[in-house]
Ligand code: BMX
């Protein structure tokens with residue numbers, strides 16, 4: 301049994317996942333429970349503390365063996381101050397998460413953005429193992445991102461670096477408003493939400509597509525229709541893939557990462573997504589910057605968040 305353990309919390313809009321890891325990023329135990337964010341920040345923070353203690357107890361460790369706690373949270377976080385400045389899905393504004401959890405748990409607590417910790421998790425024990433410079437995207441409700449430079453999360457001025465979903469890539473003439481308030485963000489076209497919106501719009505415009513027959517459209521439906529040669533669905537998938545690949549070409553020029561990792565629900569589309577992403581990347585990235593660079597799926601799935609959050613106290 302590991303002597304010291306690291307606790308990682310993945311705080312989502314619907315559930316809180318707690319993972320216990322050893323110092324090698326091996327996941328030892330998991331615990332999950334509802335977030336119930338409608339009860340307010342204080343109740344959610346109490347619940348996180350409660351789940352952490354339960355996870356440790358359930359796995360048979362003593363609380364004294366916990367070397368540190370980390371939490372990954374979707375939203376714009378001020379890491380320096382340990383504050384969640386804005387998290388739309390939790391309905392939080394200026395919540396001092398680090399201070400509050402440290403008081404409740406009596407341990408050092410580090411917080412970071414959900415996609416930043418997923419990137420760290422993949423770098424530690426997933427698709428980026430052994431790679432020091434990588435960029436990870438999570439394609440889910442939103443488009444999250446994390447940049448690992450020299451083996452560590454690149455945090456930027458306040459800790460908000462890596463918001464890859466909010467790179468403005470769609471030209472004005474086609475741009476729509478993003479949840480962040482700006483226009484043309486990658487998230488508006490390459491997230492599950494964006495893909496569903498494009499599909500609904502096509503149906504409303506009266507396009508001839510099998511998607512029109514569905515009572516409710518999911519991103520998975522759009523990928524399935526595309527692989528069954530539905531032209532509307534194929535156009536939507538190429539658009540989502542094009543802007544993703546093009547954003548990677550920008551990042552390659554800027555940061556010269558060795559690998560791009562793509563996770564989140566939408567990445568399960570597999571080669572249907574990865575082939576056009578790689579083609580676009582190849583088209584726009586200068587030759588020396590794309591040589592030996594690959595674009596691969598994430599491997600840790602839903603565990604990336606809590607593994608990476610546990611790693612916040614190690615890297
Ligand atoms: C949004 C933004 C990011 C987050 C990303 C992925 C909020 C609440 N979230 O761009 O901080 O990393 O979504 O989040 O502002 P997910 O909900 O898709 O996992």
Ligand code: ZN
Nearest residue numbers: 466478480485
């Ligand atoms: Zn945005």
